[in-house]
Amino acid sequence: MITVDGAARSFGTLEALADVTLTVSDGEFVTLIGRSGCGKSTLLNMIAGLLPPTRGTITIDGTPVTSPRRDVAMVFQQPALLPWRSVEANVLLPAEIFGWNAAAEAAQLLEMTGLAEFRKRRPHELSGGMQQRVALCRALIQKPKVLLMDEPFSALDALTREELAVELQRIHLDLGTTIVFVTHSIQEAVLLADRVAVLSERPGRIREIVKIDIPRPRTFGYNAHLEAVASASARLHSLLH
Amino acid sequence: MKGLLGAAIAIALWWGATIVFDIDPFYVPSPGDVVETFWSTPGFLLGETWVTAGRVLIGFGIAVAGGLAVAVALAASRTVEQMTMPVLAAVNAVPKVALAPLLLVWMGFGNTPKIVMVVLVSFFPIVVATMSGLSSTPAELRKLARVLRSSWWQTFVKVRLPWALPQIFVGLKVATPLAIIGAVIGEVVSPDRGLGSVITGSGASADTPMAFAALVLLALAGVVLFYLVAAVERVVIPWSAAV
Known part of the structure; x- marks a missing residue:
């Protein structure tokens, strides 16, 4: 469980985030949505232990977060792959650094994300969507309890985004990982989230937390619960404008 | 291959210039003079190289x-x-x-x-x-x-x-x-x-x-x-x- 209690963060005189309080239960999928510069990524970096809050506290499973933890993995907007390593070797990077032997897990993850036949390829041979899948596998090899995702699909084209969002939902249902997902996209938030935390403009505060009560697995097709999706989207839209 | 062709053209231009402008080999020798000098003492030049x-x-x-x-x-x-x-x-x-x-x-x-x-x-x-x-x-x-x-x-x-x-x-x-x-x-x-x-x-x-x-x-x-x-x-x- 992630507990953010009255966390705030300033950079010099600039107040990026003011008094955020939020709890994320085990296995929950929470998206943070808000306009550019509202401090969504700052909040994520603080949960990751990359940035100490100037006020307030953040704990994961009761332990205050003071530095990055092995059971908290992160996926960025850029795939951040090492161009000289094969797909497989990129996925194994965290295991190498931790001193784990995880070849079997890597193979399994690549299988799960449809990358098995590309495991010997170098990143530049893959499409943007596939590169981001590799980044996801690299995060999952940490066997994370918590997965933090910072606009992971925003550099991709619209169709690939949808595809990856549906895939991420499936992985979340399979693995039960707690996920905090930063996005600009209402559509993505509604497809993925159990709850959407809407942040106000700078300094960011939580304006409202919207529960998305749409049965899973959700899809973008005709069998989507169009009415529920439309009403949730409209709600988020009105909160953001 | 293209590199070799470029070198060949450069040498041809050098040779052509010595002929067309009738340059005294005392100032600028033609590629032919240079090769001749090299072959007269190949061991010496390769040694120095x-x-x-x-x-x-x-x-x-x-x-x-x-x-x-x-x-x-x-x-x-x-x-x-x-x-x-x-x-x-x-x-x-x-x-x-x-x-x-x-x-x-x-x-x-x-x-x-x-x-x-x-x-x-x-x-x-x-x-x-x-x-x-x-x-x-x-x-x-x-x-x-x-x-x-x-x-x-x-x-x-x-x-x-x-x-x-x-x-x-x-x-x-x-x-x-x-x-x-x-x-x-x-x-x-x-x-x-x-x-x-x-x-x-x-x-x-x-x-x-x-x-x-x-x-x-x-x-x-x-x-x-x-x-x-x-x-x-x-x-x-x-x-x-x-x-």
């Missing part, structure tokens, strides 16, 4: 090893890097040719001052390229390393150094012709053996074709050394060309 090449290779080797070591040591700490960068730039701006007479005073004749001159001219481009390569790690990779809590050494070996390699090779390629120039400066200032000495000697005795033959051999040595480095590059970082 070998002497110069030896000095270049030893000096270049020292510059590569020293340059990499110094750059890595400096890049270990941002403070040290910021302190030393201006000093390096200043030292690099000193015309190394101006040091040649001093080297003669300090080290006398023989191999040492020539090798030192090679090291002096080729050392700095390697240091500067390596340092800039090591400090060019993209922000997202630095962040990844922090998230994984990778140690300084792990980050260096697994991320920063491989990332710097393409730039290091740029530095090496800049340094190769400089290394040859360094050896020739040393040999021209205190002639003993080597192609630089041949040029000084043939200047004194007005043997222009001999001087040109030495120049051509120097150019060839430069090409060979450059492509050697490029070949090593292709083996070490095959991923770089494709990225």
Whole structure:
């Protein structure tokens, strides 16, 4: 469980985030949505232990977060792959650094994300969507309890985004990982989230937390619960404008 | 292949110019004169080439090893890097040719001052390229390393150094012709053996074709050394060309 209690963060005189309080239960999928510069990524970096809050506290499973933890993995907007390593070797990077032997897990993850036949390829041979899948596998090899995702699909084209969002939902249902997902996209938030935390403009505060009560697995097709999706989207839209 | 064609065209132009403008071979010999001079004493010229090449290779080797070591040591700490960068730039701006007479005073004749001159001219481009390569790690990779809590050494070996390699090779390629120039400066200032000495000697005795033959051999040595480095590059970082 992630507990953010009255966390705030300033950079010099600039107040990026003011008094955020939020709890994320085990296995929950929470998206943070808000306009550019509202401090969504700052909040994520603080949960990751990359940035100490100037006020307030953040704990994961009761332990205050003071530095990055092995059971908290992160996926960025850029795939951040090492161009000289094969797909497989990129996925194994965290295991190498931790001193784990995880070849079997890597193979399994690549299988799960449809990358098995590309495991010997170098990143530049893959499409943007596939590169981001590799980044996801690299995060999952940490066997994370918590997965933090910072606009992971925003550099991709619209169709690939949808595809990856549906895939991420499936992985979340399979693995039960707690996920905090930063996005600009209402559509993505509604497809993925159990709850959407809407942040106000700078300094960011939580304006409202919207529960998305749409049965899973959700899809973008005709069998989507169009009415529920439309009403949730409209709600988020009105909160953001 | 295209490179060979270009060289052939250049030689043809040189030859054509000596004929069309009817240039006295005393001033500019034609390629034919130069080849003839070479074949009249092939052993002598190849021997001198070998002497110069030896000095270049030893000096270049020292510059590569020293340059990499110094750059890595400096890049270990941002403070040290910021302190030393201006000093390096200043030292690099000193015309190394101006040091040649001093080297003669300090080290006398023989191999040492020539090798030192090679090291002096080729050392700095390697240091500067390596340092800039090591400090060019993209922000997202630095962040990844922090998230994984990778140690300084792990980050260096697994991320920063491989990332710097393409730039290091740029530095090496800049340094190769400089290394040859360094050896020739040393040999021209205190002639003993080597192609630089041949040029000084043939200047004194007005043997222009001999001087040109030495120049051509120097150019060839430069090409060979450059492509050697490029070949090593292709083996070490095959991923770089494709990225």
